[in-house]
Amino acid sequence: MAMDSAAELLKNYEVYETIGSGGFAKVKLGRHILTGEKVAIKIMDKKDLGDDLPRVKLEIEAMKSLSHQHVCRLYHVIETNTQIFMVLEYCPGGELFDYIIAKDRLSEEETRVFFRQIVSAMAYVHSQGYAHRDLKPENLLIDEDHNLKLIDFGLCAKPKGGLSYELMTCCGSPAYAAPELIQGKAYIGSEADVWSMGVLLFALLCGYLPFDDDNCMALYRKITKGVFDNPRWLSPGSILLLNQMMQVNPRHRVTVRQLLDHPWMMTGYGSPVEWHSKRPLGYIDEDCITEMAVSLQHSRNTTRQMVSQWRYDHTTAIYLLLLSKKQRGKPVRIRHLPVSDVTSCSPHHLVVQSQKTLLFTDDDDDDDDDDAEDFCYDDDLPWLTPQQKRLTCLSAEKGRDQTNHAPTPERRPVTPHSRQERRDRGREQSNKNKENVAVASKDSDIFALPAPRSPLPSRKTTTTNKNVLTTPTHNIMNHSGRRADTPKAGGGTLQDPSSRKREREERKAEGVVEILTFSPERRSRSLDMAGAAGADSGPKRRGGKVFGSLERGLDKVITLLTPGRRRGGRDGPRRIKAQYNVTLTSQTSPDQVLNQLLSILPEKNVDFLQKGYTLKCRTQGDFGKVTMAFELEVCLLHRPEVVCVRRQRLKGDSWVYKKLVEDILSTFSI
Numbered sequence: 047m048a049m050d051s052a053a054e055l056l057k058n059y060e061v062y063e064t065i066g067s068g069g070f071a072k073v074k075l076g077r078h079i080l081t082g083e084k085v086a087i088k089i090m091d092k093k094d095l096g097d098d099l100p101r102v103k104l105e106i107e108a109m110k111s112l113s114h115q116h117v118c119r120l121y122h123v124i125e126t127n128t129q130i131f132m133v134l135e136y137c138p139g140g141e142l143f144d145y146i147i148a149k150d151r152l153s154e155e156e157t158r159v160f161f162r163q164i165v166s167a168m169a170y171v172h173s174q175g176y177a178h179r180d181l182k183p184e185n186l187l188i189d190e191d192h193n194l195k196l197i198d199f200g201l202c203a204k205p206k207g208g209l210s211y212e213l214m215t216c217c218g219s220p221a222y223a224a225p226e227l228i229q230g231k232a233y234i235g236s237e238a239d240v241w242s243m244g245v246l247l248f249a250l251l252c253g254y255l256p257f258d259d260d261n262c263m264a265l266y267r268k269i270t271k272g273v274f275d276n277p278r279w280l281s282p283g284s285i286l287l288l289n290q291m292m293q294v295n296p297r298h299r300v301t302v303r304q305l306l307d308h309p310w311m312m313t314g315y316g317s318p319v320e321w322h323s324k325r326p327l328g329y330i331d332e333d334c335i336t337e338m339a340v341s342l343q344h345s346r347n348t349t350r351q352m353v354s355q356w357r358y359d360h361t362t363a364i365y366l367l368l369l370s371k372k373q374r375g376k377p378v379r380i381r382h383l384p385v386s387d388v389t390s391c392s393p394h395h396l397v398v399q400s401q402k403t404l405l406f407t408d409d410d411d412d413d414d415d416d417d418a419e420d421f422c423y424d425d426d427l428p429w430l431t432p433q434q435k436r437l438t439c440l441s442a443e444k445g446r447d448q449t450n451h452a453p454t455p456e457r458r459p460v461t462p463h464s465r466q467e468r469r470d471r472g473r474e475q476s477n478k479n480k481e482n483v484a485v486a487s488k489d490s491d492i493f494a495l496p497a498p499r500s501p502l503p504s505r506k507t508t509t510t511n512k513n514v515l516t517t518p519t520h521n522i523m524n525h526s527g528r529r530a531d532t533p534k535a536g537g538g539t540l541q542d543p544s545s546r547k548r549e550r551e552e553r554k555a556e557g558v559v560e561i562l563t564f565s566p567e568r569r570s571r572s573l574d575m576a577g578a579a580g581a582d583s584g585p586k587r588r589g590g591k592v593f594g595s596l597e598r599g600l601d602k603v604i605t606l607l608t609p610g611r612r613r614g615g616r617d618g619p620r621r622i623k624a625q626y627n628v629t630l631t632s633q634t635s636p637d638q639v640l641n642q643l644l645s646i647l648p649e650k651n652v653d654f655l656q657k658g659y660t661l662k663c664r665t666q667g668d669f670g671k672v673t674m675a676f677e678l679e680v681c682l683l684h685r686p687e688v689v690c691v692r693r694q695r696l697k698g699d700s701w702v703y704k705k706l707v708e709d710i711l712s713t714f715s716i
């Protein structure tokens with residue numbers, strides 16, 4: 047039943063900063079107080095949802111009935127009169143999309159590791175009677191063990207007559223949409239998903255889309271023809287598989303079942319994809335029950351009964367989070383709060399005290415001491431009193447202070463915890479995972495990734511290895527010359543409900559304006575800022591891609607920073623560890639890099655708000671609609687000690703973002 051306030055959320059979770067947003071929701075990092083586990087909290091405003099409320103209900107129902115190693119797990123649903131909160135498994139590795147663009151494209155071996163997981167997830171989802179209908183690399187997140195988790199079931203469908211029942215609603219992102227979908231024909235959900243998986247496979251192997259055009263109609267024509275170019279680096283096996291998946295006639299398309307033991311999928315594994323759930327629904331783990339019974343002072347029977355109701359309330363959350371701890375080799379323990387923090391041992395009677403008392407405990411050497419409130423966007427937490435807002439902000443700030451390479455989106459790492467023991471444990475566990483059968487590592491695949499978890503063994507850091515910067519180059523096709531503020535067909539959505547979703551996204555994005563007005567002295571059109579910043583010489587633009595190429599060129603120009611300058615001081619740039627959403631520069635001065643950014647952003651028609659070394663950027667389309675929001679932050683990298691630019695997309699089409707940020711960062715190209 048809907049409650050009046052979000053007290054239920056706040057008494058059980060610490061709420062930290064925004065880590066992503068989509069058409070329907072804003073997603074924040076959180077921590078479950080009793081277990082200390084990080085979670086993602088998806089926040090939706092009922093008013094904004096309007097007619098889409100049933101979709102969210104469908105998403106919740108779908109996620110309740112899905113429990114699989116490659117599907118993001120739902121822990122808890124809280125509904126108030128005005129908002130819906132979905133507490134989800136937290137995936138600190140960011141979107142697969144960002145991972146692909148950071149590496150230009152993936153090798154066939156690495157693609158296979160990921161793609162087997164995607165097929166595993168989809169075979170399971172289909173076996174439960176669902177079609178996902180919005181498969182794309184933005185909806186696949188990387189967890190702390192470098193495994194994929196499928197998210198965003200907001201457009202999924204569960205036809206009453208079973209999965210072979212024909213659907214009519216056209217949804218998803220056009221670039222990934224099957225021909226029968228964009229033609230408005232009745233279609234089978236699972237067949238349409240296979241087409242999208244084909245587009246996804248192509249994006250993994252190539253780093254760009256098989257069908258792409260600025261013009262929507264031209265894009266549709268390309269999709270309906272189903273003709274795409276095969277770049278020279280694709281193996282005959284990959285070409286064959288892509289062709290089998292992207293067959294215009296759905297009846298001729300390979301099925302998910304056939305994919306499970308397809309020769310391409312089996313290469314290097316020798317075994318079919320394991321798609322059965324390793325975490326079957328309804329399973330009750332006795333260790334978790336014991337811990338809950340002892341800590342919450344109920345009998346084991348009562349506890350078991352409470353858990354087996356699967357109400358997706360706090361009891362479900364505690365149980366599933368304990369289970370997750372157990373599965374990751376952590377102690378199955380509920381944290382004991384100071385007496386003053388607990389009014390009762392029942393999960394339903396905890397007082398709201400948490401923010402002050404329970405903090406992130408991961409190791410971290412970041413002593414970032416930015417003003418918390420400046421970074422605390424609580425526009426979506428209207429129910430907080432000013433006092434609570436401050437607590438939440440402080441809590442968020444603490445979280446940042448103590449988690450350099452872990453939980454914040456700004457630091458989206460592949461490995462969220464730096465402790466060696468966790469790394470080792472991660473490797474150990476991954477080795478047990480059939481889907482993570484070792485794949486020969488290639489130095490050339492790796493740029494600036496923290497030490498490995500799985501499934502790619504023998505990753506190297508950038509410290510000494512020059513080969514890490516030598517991913518083979520290729521031309522990014524189809525992405526040149528598109529203006530960032532030009533809506534791109536490939537990134538838009540088709541018809542209802544996704545067009546509504548897009549509108550919603552735009553409206554939500556306009557929230558940035560509210561944030562901007564919050565601090566008028568900092569608000570500026572980019573032109574003003576550029577002038578004020580005294581930007582140095584104009585950017586020397588070079589075409590081509592940047593995310594990979596800048597990094598590759600780095601070995602020629604690495605210049606060490608002045609020894610001993612670990613940070614830029616209170617107002618200096620943050621020091622961060624290597625991660626894949628970071629572009630290295632050849633500069634030694636963070637201020638010079640910042641000034642260059644301040645100078646180039648107006649040229650690219652990007653508005654921004656500056657906060658120290660962070661630039662909160664956005665672009666506007668026609669009629670002032672916000673088309674994209676992202677952050678650029680000048681940081682200092684640990685090793686090698688260089689100035690770098692961390693990037694994070696918050697809103698807008700991923701491929702347009704890619705092009706724009708490549709364009710901006712090409713300034714630093716050498």
Ligand code: ADP
Binds near residue numbers: 072086184
């Ligand atoms: P919407 O349904 O509104 O499209 P999504 O579920 O796609 O929202 O979430 C929006 C973004 O938030 C994602 O693209 C991702 O970057 C981030 N996000 C969502 N779920 C998680 C999660 N479980 N862990 C980490 N980040 C997440």
